[in-house]
Amino acid sequence: MPSESVRATSAREIGFRIGDANSRPRKVKVIALDRKAAAMVTGLASKTWNGAAFFTATGLDAPAPQAGGFAMPGWLADLAGRARNIVDEVAGADVVVMIAMAGEDAGAASLIGEACSLRRVMTTALVIAGARTGDDALSASLALLRPWALMLVIAEDIDYIEDMLVALRA
Amino acid sequence: MLRQEHNELLTRTGPGTDAGKLFRSYWLPALLTEELPHDDCPPVRVKLLSERLVAFRDSGGRHGLIDEFCAHRGVSLWFGRNEECGLRCPYHGWKYDVTGQCIDVPSEPEESGFARTIKLKSYPLIERGGVLWAYMGPPQKQPALPEWEFATVPAERRFVSKRLQESNWLQAMEGGIDSSHVSWLHRGELDSDPLFRGARGNAYNLKDARPVFEVVESPGGLYIGARRGVENGHYYWRITPWVMPCFTMIPPRGDHSVHGHFWIPLDDENCMAWSFDYHPTRALSTAEIAAMRDGKCVHVRYVPGGFRPLANKDNDYLIDRAAQKAGRTFSGVSGIAMQDASLQESMGAIVDRTRENLVSTDNGIIMARHKLMRTIKAMVEKDVTPPGVDVAHQRVRSAALVLPPDVPYREGAREALSVRPGVAPASV
Numbered sequence A: 001m002p003s004e005s006v007r008a009t010s011a012r013e014i015g016f017r018i019g020d021a022n023s024r025p026r027k028v029k030v031i032a033l034d035r036k037a038a039a040m041v042t043g044l045a046s047k048t049w050n051g052a053a054f055f056t057a058t059g060l061d062a063p064a065p066q067a068g069g070f071a072m073p074g075w076l077a078d079l080a081g082r083a084r085n086i087v088d089e090v091a092g093a094d095v096v097v098m099i100a101m102a103g104e105d106a107g108a109a110s111l112i113g114e115a116c117s118l119r120r121v122m123t124t125a126l127v128i129a130g131a132r133t134g135d136d137a138l139s140a141s142l143a144l145l146r147p148w149a150l151m152l153v154i155a156e157d158i159d160y161i162e163d164m165l166v167a168l169r170a
Numbered sequence B: 001m002l003r004q005e006h007n008e009l010l011t012r013t014g015p016g017t018d019a020g021k022l023f024r025s026y027w028l029p030a031l032l033t034e035e036l037p038h039d040d041c042p043p044v045r046v047k048l049l050s051e052r053l054v055a056f057r058d059s060g061g062r063h064g065l066i067d068e069f070c071a072h073r074g075v076s077l078w079f080g081r082n083e084e085c086g087l088r089c090p091y092h093g094w095k096y097d098v099t100g101q102c103i104d105v106p107s108e109p110e111e112s113g114f115a116r117t118i119k120l121k122s123y124p125l126i127e128r129g130g131v132l133w134a135y136m137g138p139p140q141k142q143p144a145l146p147e148w149e150f151a152t153v154p155a156e157r158r159f160v161s162k163r164l165q166e167s168n169w170l171q172a173m174e175g176g177i178d179s180s181h182v183s184w185l186h187r188g189e190l191d192s193d194p195l196f197r198g199a200r201g202n203a204y205n206l207k208d209a210r211p212v213f214e215v216v217e218s219p220g221g222l223y224i225g226a227r228r229g230v231e232n233g234h235y236y237w238r239i240t241p242w243v244m245p246c247f248t249m250i251p252p253r254g255d256h257s258v259h260g261h262f263w264i265p266l267d268d269e270n271c272m273a274w275s276f277d278y279h280p281t282r283a284l285s286t287a288e289i290a291a292m293r294d295g296k297c298v299h300v301r302y303v304p305g306g307f308r309p310l311a312n313k314d315n316d317y318l319i320d321r322a323a324q325k326a327g328r329t330f331s332g333v334s335g336i337a338m339q340d341a342s343l344q345e346s347m348g349a350i351v352d353r354t355r356e357n358l359v360s361t362d363n364g365i366i367m368a369r370h371k372l373m374r375t376i377k378a379m380v381e382k383d384v385t386p387p388g389v390d391v392a393h394q395r396v397r398s399a400a401l402v403l404p405p406d407v408p409y410r411e412g413a414r415e416a417l418s419v420r421p422g423v424a425p426a427s428v
């Protein structure tokens, strides 16, 4: 008698695996933290996604409209330039992906990070740092991102983002 | 998830495939040196990248890796007579040298030169560090000999083993860079395995089962760092290097030897998990070697006479539900290697990656796939030499160390992650 494990892994048995969906669509919010990252995200946003939404946080330091009583108001812009409340956006997210260019101002990470930790939303940060990026520039970005990113990727170029979003079913 | 066409691209390594071409750019571990222990010893069957071969060591000590089947009527040369500088087919006596050149066809007059018209496919096979390495790519692109540190230290500092894994290479390799499973599947081993226990870093691990990961591109592939907070706001880092296409190394613990792997495709549904242990600055002790032979840590015990693990599919990996219930093992399977292999084989020969639901902590795996795809594209379209061929990419180490909070580890651990002859590994 072949063992349970032998039978279960035969080519024939593999054909009986259930094909129904095993997850519901995930809400992934991609937020560019600086101007250079924003430029990269814009191109990506025009592709077809399963509901991924793209934002920039570059206007976070500008005066924001009054947010309803929340102690930590902050505003994002969607790609059409409309203001969006960070807390509202984060509250509806399964994953927040922050994208930063090493050496650029990633100061928005703390506001976004706080909103995520308040709502228990998983945060991933992607730092683009080419082989020639200085260590100081990178460590400045890390100092701002490490406290808030539960997963951090330092990639040499931007083409990683697309594969990552596909892999995450964004 | 991974699109089906990408899954096909990365998992098929036979002749003519793109990932096969990638693997054919490197020296690959093919046999343990001890499998061909002396001149004129029995030949050994080898399967690599979906090609059936036979390896032998001739009367002059030269190693050959040639097409397994005799050019006359297709007999396996595993039955061959290894004698007088060649392997002779036992059926009608045709004889081949280590390059696959036929040197004798007894039925034909020698002067006819007929033997010279017959040649079996062959690949160079060289010895280094207790391993026989094969290169299966075009001769004009044959790279410099491998310089992985474990293969360059004196023999008494090293132990190498291999085991058959009945799954595609990629799901095995992905286990090697999937740091987030260690705190779960292998949690029992941290205290109990003689080749792990006692290190100060183990307490950091056990205190914090949810490390934060940081994945960084490196010239040869990737670093996957797992960080845990320790005293003074510092971070305890465990850094795993991955070098293309399939070299991984486990971060060290205390003064234990350091372990690592190659995941080599035999065919699309089987791979060889190569496991090495070495210490850069000291000989391994008799007790350590005995533990490794006994299947501890990354090694296994075997079904006698081969490289199939003793705990395997046929016996349901000797699963022990009482041990699982009692928490002695997390999955019920004992030993790190078979804990991994049993689960990876259970996925099916080639796992269907379109049904995965990857999460953020899988970014090491996502990035490795991304880099493999990018490398294959550049190699196929622009003839770019893949990372990992350059021996400088092979001079890497894993590391375990404590760093201040703002330091990028590719900077703070730069020395720790590179081979420094005569210097012990960075370890906690």
Ligand code: FES
Pocket: none
């Ligand atoms: S929890 Fe990871 S495969 Fe099931």
Ligand SMILES: [Fe+2]
Pocket: B175, B181, B182, B185, B186, B336, B340
């Ligand atoms: Fe494992």
